[in-house]
Every structure is written in C-alpha cells, then in structure tokens.
Amino acid sequence: MHCMGKNDHEAIRAVLGGDKEAFGALVMRHSHSLFRVAFRITGNEADAEDVVQEAFLRGYRKLESFESRSDFGTWIYRIAVHCALDRIKSSRANEASRLAEETDPELDDVQVADLAAGPDRLLLSGEIGALQQTAMQSLTPTERTAFVLRHMEDCSTEEIGAALGIAPNAAKQAVFRAVQKLRFRLATLRVKV
Amino acid sequence: MKHLTEEELIGEAFGERRGKSEAANEQHLATCAECAQAYAALQNDLAEVAPVEPPARDANYGERVWQSLAPSLAVYRADKRRWLRTGLWKGLSYAAACALLVACAFYAGRQWEQRQPHITVVKSAPPEVKQHVVLVVLSDHLDRSERLLVELKHADAGSTEMVSPMRDEARSLLAANRECRQNAKQIDDPALATALEHLDRLLGELANQPEGLNTATILRLQDEMNADGLLFKVRVLRSRIPDQQTTGTNRSKGGTI
Ligand SMILES: [Zn+2]
Numbered sequence: 001m002h003c004m005g006k007n008d009h010e011a012i013r014a015v016l017g018g019d020k021e022a023f024g025a026l027v028m029r030h031s032h033s034l035f036r037v038a039f040r041i042t043g044n045e046a047d048a049e050d051v052v053q054e055a056f057l058r059g060y061r062k063l064e065s066f067e068s069r070s071d072f073g074t075w076i077y078r079i080a081v082h083c084a085l086d087r088i089k090s091s092r093a094n095e096a097s098r099l100a101e102e103t104d105p106e107l108d109d110v111q112v113a114d115l116a117a118g119p120d121r122l123l124l125s126g127e128i129g130a131l132q133q134t135a136m137q138s139l140t141p142t143e144r145t146a147f148v149l150r151h152m153e154d155c156s157t158e159e160i161g162a163a164l165g166i167a168p169n170a171a172k173q174a175v176f177r178a179v180q181k182l183r184f185r186l187a188t189l190r191v192k193v
Numbered sequence: 194m195k196h197l198t199e200e201e202l203i204g205e206a207f208g209e210r211r212g213k214s215e216a217a218n219e220q221h222l223a224t225c226a227e228c229a230q231a232y233a234a235l236q237n238d239l240a241e242v243a244p245v246e247p248p249a250r251d252a253n254y255g256e257r258v259w260q261s262l263a264p265s266l267a268v269y270r271a272d273k274r275r276w277l278r279t280g281l282w283k284g285l286s287y288a289a290a291c292a293l294l295v296a297c298a299f300y301a302g303r304q305w306e307q308r309q310p311h312i313t314v315v316k317s318a319p320p321e322v323k324q325h326v327v328l329v330v331l332s333d334h335l336d337r338s339e340r341l342l343v344e345l346k347h348a349d350a351g352s353t354e355m356v357s358p359m360r361d362e363a364r365s366l367l368a369a370n371r372e373c374r375q376n377a378k379q380i381d382d383p384a385l386a387t388a389l390e391h392l393d394r395l396l397g398e399l400a401n402q403p404e405g406l407n408t409a410t411i412l413r414l415q416d417e418m419n420a421d422g423l424l425f426k427v428r429v430l431r432s433r434i435p436d437q438q439t440t441g442t443n444r445s446k447g448g449t450i
Contacts, residue, residue, distance in 0.1 A: 039245070054428065
C-alpha cells in the first residue's frame with residue numbers, strides 16, 4: 001500500500017487546487033486495502049463497505065491537514081481503522097444494552113453450546129468464520145482491532161499504536177490480552193465439543 | 194531454568210523486534226521441550242483464527258465507491274460557495290463570536306420563540322456572519338441527526354422500551370429541523386434541502402407515535418431510512434462543513450464522523 005506515494009501526492013495537490021476528480025484516483029487505488037481491513041475488523045461486508053465510504057469522506061474533508069511528508073495510503077488506512085473501530089464500538093454498545101436487559105446468567109453458556117454443537121460441520125462447510133467470530137466476540141473493540149492489525153494485517157505494534165492513537169506498549173498489551181482471551185475461548189469451545 | 198512467559202511466547206509468534214532478550218528467548222525455545230510444546234500450542238491456536246479472506250470485490254469496486262462519493266464532495270476552491278473552504282471564517286470577529294454564542298443558546302432550547310431579542314441580534318449581523326451562524330447551527334443539527342439515525346439503524350425492534358429516548362430526541366430535533374430548513378434557503382443547496390425534507394418526514398414519524406414506537410414502526414422506519422440512504426446523505430452534508438468553521442460550538446460528538 002506504500003508503493004504509489006508519488007502519484008498520491010500529485011493527486012492530493014490537484015484536489016486541493018480545485019480538481020475534485022483527482023480524488024477519484026486515490027479512492028480507486030486504496031479502496032481494496034481499506035475494504036480488506038474494514039472487513040477484518042467489523043467481520044461484516046455491509047459494515048465494511050460503509051466504513052470505506054466513511055473513511056474516504058473523512059479523508060476528503062481533512063485533506064488540508066494531510067502532511068505532505070506522510071504516505072497517503074498509511075494515512076487513509078488509519079482513518080479507516082478508526083472508522084471501523086467506531087463502528088464496532090457503537091454496535092457493541094447496542095448489543096451490551098440489549099444484553100443488560102436480558103439478565104440471563106446462562107445466556108453465555110447457551111451461545112457457546114450452540115456453536116460448539118457442530119464445529120466439524122462449520123469447518124467442513126467452509127464456515128470457519130463463524131467459529132472465529134465467536135472466539136473474537138470475547139474481545140473488546142480495541143483488543144479486536146489491535147489483534148486483527150497484528151495477526152491479519154501484519155502491522156507492527158508502532159503502527160497499531162499510531163492507528164489506534166495509543167502508545168506502542170499499550171498496543172502490545174492489547175494484542176497480548178486479545179490472544180489470551182482468544183485462547184481461553186477456544187479452549188472452552190473445545191471442551192464443549 | 195526460567196521458562197518463557199505467555200507474553201514472551203506471543204512476542205515470539207508475532208516476530209517482535211529482535212532485541213537481546215528476544216535472541217535469548219529464541220535460544221531457550223530451541224533447547225527447552227516444555228516451552229517448545231507451549232509454543233506449538235500457541236501456534237495451533239493462532240492458526241484457528243487465521244487471517245480472514247474478505248469476500249472479493251470486483252475490479253470496479255473502487256470506481257463504484259468513487260461514483261457514490263463524488264456527487265457529494267465539494268470542490269476545494271474559493272468560489273461563490275466559499276463556506277465550503279476553510280480559512281474564510283478562521284479569525285472570528287468579536288461580533289461573530291457573540292452571534293455564534295447567541296445562536297447556540299437559541300438552538301439548544303426548544304422555546305426559541307421566547308428568545309426573539311437574541312434572534313434579532315443575529316438578524317442584524319452582517320450577511321456573512323449570519324451565514325456562518327446558520328452553518329454552525331446546521332452542522333450541530335446534522336451531528337445530532339446523524340447520531341439519532343445511527344441509533345435508529347441499530348435499534349433492536351424487539352425492545353421498544355429502549356427507544357423512548359429516541360422519540361424524545363426526535364421531537365427535539367424536529368423543531369430544530371424546521372428552523373434549519375428555513376435557514377437552508379439562504380444557502381441555496383438542493384441536496385441539503387432534499388435531505389432536510391426527508392429528515393423532516395422521518396423525524397415526524399419518530400416523534401409522533403402516541404403509544405411509543407412499536408416493533409413494526411421501527412422496522413418500517415429502518416427500511417425507509419435505508420432505502421433513502423438518509424444516514425449517508427446526512428454524513429455527506431456534515432462532511433461538507435469543515436470542522437474549523439464549527440469550533441466553539443457545543444458539539445459533543447466523539448470520534449464518529
Ligand atoms: Zn522453557
């Protein structure tokens with residue numbers, strides 16, 4: 001995502017100089033990588049598409065604050081990560097308030113049991129995503145995002161920190177907590193099989 | 194022999210930067226069967242949550258994203274719609290700041306009729322100040338509307354008790370929306386006018402449910418909102434008002450656009 005830096009800067013200069021269409025090149029060049037990370041964080045196609053649009057909108061609006069020394073790909077990628085994190089935070093908040101209403105202590109077990117009922121079926125039918133999603137649900141939005149960036153997007157802890165607006169060490173801790181929780185969840189799922 | 198902690202094992206698995214301690218860890222891992230086993234178990238777990246391949250987007254995906262965005266983006270240029278650019282309002286004069294304050298107070302209360310003297314102040318301000326006030330009020334209104342639409346979008350149609358705050362907010366926004374529609378006439382922006390009109394309809398329906406919102410109504414409103422792309426339109430409109438023009442208002446929004 002860093003290879004087109006020079007073209008990107010030319011496009012940005014053109015946009016700021018009044019050539020709106022030049023932004024199209026940036027959108028077309030970076031849409032796929034933004035969609036990929038947005039999908040991995042939100043786990044949902046429709047949300048990921050929303051995130052991509054939102055990220056470019058925010059990017060366009062903030063284009064004047066873009067530092068010409070930086071890489072546009074990295075910049076817009078971070079904006080997308082932020083949008084995706086916001087998205088899962090708000091859907092998580094809704095979910096939490098819904099669950100708070102249903103004060104059923106066994107609810108968690110029921111969900112686990114449902115999914116644990118057929119992990120083989122899940123694997124065989126290619127729906128491995130469902131098992132993974134269940135495990136990922138035990139993470140906070142920040143942990144989830146940090147883990148996705150580290151494990152799936154190969155970002156360094158410095159990059160994760162920058163994208164999430166936290167210190168590299170805090171990013172590292174978030175990844176660590178995420179892995180611990182995931183392993184605990186996977187162990188639970190295995191026991192139930 | 195001191196075994197590796199889980200944190201160190203995770204650091205190994207993710208290839209954390211090689212320092213002195215990492216080199217020592219690696220060496221330990223190569224010679225200690227116990228840690229090697231723990232490491233293998235970790236690798237196994239990480240493989241269970243392998244990177245997800247997102248559903249493929251076709252080659253025209255970027256083009257489609259651009260086509261959906263392009264009509265809503267304002268050109269970066271100092272033309273007759275200068276309010277779209279930063280800079281113009283950067284140094285707010287004292288008079289403009291006062292008018293701004295008045296406008297915010299006026300907007301915050303629903304009893305705007307009682308504040309006629311303040312509105313008179315706004316009206317007597319120079320035209321560019323007046324327009325700025327309109328934009329600040331509008332930007333705040335769009336922020337609040339966006340938040341409400343997001344809530345509606347994610348509202349669980351099954352739990353109707355949760356939505357009464359939404360109805361109250363819709364009532365409060367409805368009055369403000371009418372004001373904004375009046376003011377928007379000064380801006381001469383068809384996209385804005387249409388969106389505010391749609392918003393008016395939706396807010397009206399949300400606000401005027403005597404027995405509260407029932408499941409069917411929520412589902413229908415969600416459908417209407419989605420069919421209309423209203424949330425997206427509101428975001429686009431909001432994004433066309435640069436933040437620099439709205440600093441100093443009582444906006445309380447967090448990270449969302
Ligand atoms: Zn050992």
